[in-house]
Amino acid sequence: MSFFSVKGLSKHFGGLVANNSIDLDVEKGEIRGVIGPNGAGKTTFFNVVSGFYTPTSGTVEFKGKVISGLHSSKIAKLGAVRTFQRAALFPEFTVLENVIIARHLNADTSLLNAIFRHNTKAEAGNLARSKEIIEFLGLKDEQDNLALNLSHGHQRVLGVAMALATEPELLMLDEPVAGMNSSEKAVMVGLIKKIRDTWGITVLLVEHDMKTVMSLCDKITVLDFGEKLAEGLPEEIINNDKVIEAYLGADDIVA
Amino acid sequence: MSKSNSSSFIWLPVVIVIGLFCFAPQVVSAYRLELLTIFLINVILAQSYRLMTTTGDWTLCHYILMGVGAYATGILAKKFGVPFYAAMPLAAVITVGVSLILALPLSRTIGFAFFIASFALGEFIRHVWLKFHTPFGGARGVNGIPKLEIGQQGDWYFIDFWDSTNFYFFTLIFTVLALLVLYRIDRSRVGNAWKSIYADSELCESIGINVTRYRVLIFCVAGFFAGIAGSLLAYQVGSIDPHNFEMVEMVYLIIWVVVGGVKTYWGPLIGVFSMSLVFELARPLQEWRPLLFGLILILFLVFMPGGLETLLPRIKSFFLGLVGKKEVR
Numbered sequence: 001m002s003f004f005s006v007k008g009l010s011k012h013f014g015g016l017v018a019n020n021s022i023d024l025d026v027e028k029g030e031i032r033g034v035i036g037p038n039g040a041g042k043t044t045f046f047n048v049v050s051g052f053y054t055p056t057s058g059t060v061e062f063k064g065k066v067i068s069g070l071h072s073s074k075i076a077k078l079g080a081v082r083t084f085q086r087a088a089l090f091p092e093f094t095v096l097e098n099v100i101i102a103r104h105l106n107a108d109t110s111l112l113n114a115i116f117r118h119n120t121k122a123e124a125g126n127l128a129r130s131k132e133i134i135e136f137l138g139l140k141d142e143q144d145n146l147a148l149n150l151s152h153g154h155q156r157v158l159g160v161a162m163a164l165a166t167e168p169e170l171l172m173l174d175e176p177v178a179g180m181n182s183s184e185k186a187v188m189v190g191l192i193k194k195i196r197d198t199w200g201i202t203v204l205l206v207e208h209d210m211k212t213v214m215s216l217c218d219k220i221t222v223l224d225f226g227e228k229l230a231e232g233l234p235e236e237i238i239n240n241d242k243v244i245e246a247y248l249g250a251d252d253i254v255a
Numbered sequence: 256m257s258k259s260n261s262s263s264f265i266w267l268p269v270v271i272v273i274g275l276f277c278f279a280p281q282v283v284s285a286y287r288l289e290l291l292t293i294f295l296i297n298v299i300l301a302q303s304y305r306l307m308t309t310t311g312d313w314t315l316c317h318y319i320l321m322g323v324g325a326y327a328t329g330i331l332a333k334k335f336g337v338p339f340y341a342a343m344p345l346a347a348v349i350t351v352g353v354s355l356i357l358a359l360p361l362s363r364t365i366g367f368a369f370f371i372a373s374f375a376l377g378e379f380i381r382h383v384w385l386k387f388h389t390p391f392g393g394a395r396g397v398n399g400i401p402k403l404e405i406g407q408q409g410d411w412y413f414i415d416f417w418d419s420t421n422f423y424f425f426t427l428i429f430t431v432l433a434l435l436v437l438y439r440i441d442r443s444r445v446g447n448a449w450k451s452i453y454a455d456s457e458l459c460e461s462i463g464i465n466v467t468r469y470r471v472l473i474f475c476v477a478g479f480f481a482g483i484a485g486s487l488l489a490y491q492v493g494s495i496d497p498h499n500f501e502m503v504e505m506v507y508l509i510i511w512v513v514v515g516g517v518k519t520y521w522g523p524l525i526g527v528f529s530m531s532l533v534f535e536l537a538r539p540l541q542e543w544r545p546l547l548f549g550l551i552l553i554l555f556l557v558f559m560p561g562g563l564e565t566l567l568p569r570i571k572s573f574f575l576g577l578v579g580k581k582e583v584r
Contacts, residue, residue, distance in 0.1 A: 050461070076463035088458040090451050101447050105463040111476070114443030115436055123444075166462050
């Protein structure tokens with residue numbers, strides 16, 4: 001039994017087959033990349049495994065438990081959390097407050113607590129842990145700024161910080177370096193490695209940027225026309241004829 | 256969300272305002288005092304409605320929930336002779352129950368659909384009151400609701416609530432308590448979760464906040480306070496009928512919160528206060544009054560969409576701009 005496994009996953013939108021019978025197994029501690037040309041079904045795949053869509057058929061299992069069809073919030077509770085392609089954050093809260101809000105699963109959220117007690121020991125723990133995560137991701141200088149005032153790169157890192165605040169075992173990143181400049185990309189790649197190496201969190205990421213995927217991932221799955229085209233180590237994928245064909249030329253891949 | 260307005264600065268005006276309200280019965284006529292009592296009830300209603308809007312769910316049936324509390328109190332007190340200390344909490348619980356039933360389908364809708372569905376469900380309830388003579392009394396409603404009483408004539412602790420001053424203070428206590436609890440909820444983790452849902456509900460789902468459950472919860476909490484307000488209204492007025500809860504009353508509620516603003520806790524308080532004042536001052540206008548209020552609503556939406564609560568920061572940044580300083584958050 002693998003840590004995270006997708007079995008025969010299909011997703012249809014009316015007559016459109018966005019994902020067709022995809023199988024995928026991720027081992028604990030792995031960084032797995034899912035790539036593919038535009039329209040290959042990456043985003044649909046990501047939305048299905050993270051609980052935002054219900055699959056048409058097939059299952060997604062996490063730690064031996066079927067999670068497909070569950071609410072995203074329930075999946076997060078089980079320890080698999082996703083981030084967004086866009087800069088998803090709570091703009092009118094500070095960076096620290098954003099991360100504290102994301103500690104929801106580790107907090108007492110009863111109404112009685114809301115009315116009578118605010119500064120509990122648990123909340124002190126949440127504050128300390130939030131600061132730790134912020135420092136770990138290098139956002140300490142931005143801690144008290146409103147999230148809406150951050151640069152795009154920092155906003156995306158904040159997204160990861162909020163995901164980490166839920167104490168996940170599996171981190172699912174939706175195009176983590178989309179829209180970033182090269183130095184921001186390098187920072188994000190470094191952070192993802194650090195998250196896996198230091199905290200042992202398994203990472204599954206969907207990405208467009210080849211260079212990032214090749215330098216970051218232990219293993220890569222390639223999707224094309226909603227189906228799995230290839231799977232293997234980065235060097236195997238680079239030299240795979242079918243993949244090269246799908247991307248219309250080898251130059252694009254290593255660029 | 257900034258912490259600049261910290262405790263001592265805020266609490267002094269609050270204490271002064273409560274002091275003024277305690278002093279009011281000494282200086283105003285009995286008629287004005289009854290208006291003030293209604294005003295306090297409206298404060299509870301407006302502040303609970305503001306809570307509802309923190310998730311972005313502007314319901315059109317909040318007034319109806321107040322009616323549920325009022326009808327429940329009226330029927331319990333009149334037909335079953337339930338004393339106020341049981342009737343009020345029971346009415347609040349019944350309102351929460353009705354809120355829950357309404358929230359289950361409503362939480363499956365968002366935005367415009369939510370708006371319309373809440374209106375439809377509210378009207379449905381109002382028509383139930385109109386059509387069913389037992390127990391709601393049809394178009395004539397429930398009349399002759401007994402005044403609440405503590406003890407009986409002759410007891411040393413007897414308080415006569417036919418005296419409007421006594422009922423005024425009774426309402427004042429409930430208003431202060433309700434505002435305090437709503438303030439605490441607003442500042443709590445749950446309150447922040449609701450504001451987060453307004454900001455980005457997908458993100459909330461991803462970090463483990465069950466958006467549907469929280470939207471149902473806020474509906475019930477807001478319903479609870481609307482129920483309390485309705486209960487107080489039933490005792491104050493002594494009779495209720497479906498015409499008390501027509502759409503136009505909901506429009507007034509919306510005007511209060513739009514004029515005051517909903518972003519800060521204080522906005523609706525400012526709104527309900529200033530608009531109640533205008534309402535009383537405009538009494539000579541009689542049937543032209545709705546026109547005036549429509550105009551005010553339009554003017555605010557065009558020129559001050561954030562409401563009166565944004566007035567102070569605007570003036571502040573204007574003067575800071577004059578002396579060439581940037582505002583510090």
